[in-house]
Amino acid sequence: MGISHLISIVGAGPGDPDLLTVKAHKRLIEADVILYDALMGGEILELAKPEAIKLYVGKIYNDWQNQEERQNSIYSLFLHWAGQNKKVVRLKTGDSMIFGRGAEEIRFCKENSLNYEVIPGITAGIASSSLFEIPLTERGKNSMVLFHAGHRENGKFTDLELITNVLKTGSPVVIYMGLNKLSDMAKALSRAGIENTIPIQVLSKISQSDEKGYETTIGGVAEFLQQNSPETPSIIIIGKHVVRI
Secondary structure: OOOOOOEEEEEOEOOOHHHOOHHHHHHHHHOOEEEEOOOOOHHHHOOOOOOOEEEEOOOOOOOOOOHHHHHHHHHHHHHHHHHOOOOEEEEEOEOOOOOOOHHHHHHHHHHOOOOEEEEOOOOHHHHHHHHOOOOOOEOOOEOOOEEEOOOEEOOEEOOHHHHHHHHHOOOOEEEEOOHHHHHHHHHHHHHOOOOOOOEEEEEEOOOOOOOEEEEEEHHHHHHHHHHOOOOOOEEEEEOOOOOOO
């Protein structure tokens, strides 16, 4: 028996189509409609059947979209295509539950009695650790890791005290969406007592053909940014033990 109007909220991983889960791949092949984000690689979209409708619903940094209106338009598409009894894939970079607004879309599906499922993906923070051989946890060194969105409020980084405390334990902090704030973050951490020698890894375009990794330190960020221009999206990993094996 066929499944009616299934909405699949799919984590597509960091970009390499080979890193899709088998289930994600299957849903892409089956999809009638694909609602995809800005960072989605063309190779992944090419896995869909030729007649599938592909609709861009993403955002790019400083594109000045009203995010509430953008999200509401996605919800309208959910309702429209569910009413047409279509199989919809909501395709998100990485994992939908890590800085991906997946929770909001799940709630909408529940509130509107939509038939939905959630398919996990490999988030960029985990993928970058593995692909660049930088352990986020290691026996005898550290036993936790903090994911942070790199957000600021009123000119100050949110949770700066927490970030500082985690770093002081020797555990790493993985920062998403923080490349344009890296200089300010390094200064803030230095003022908060983090040693200038603490390593930083800047890992750009994870798993894609032009991925690139950079190494610097808290104290070396200013010079690093003068000499290098990492591309977005980038993951930043900071920590005492953040070195490649």
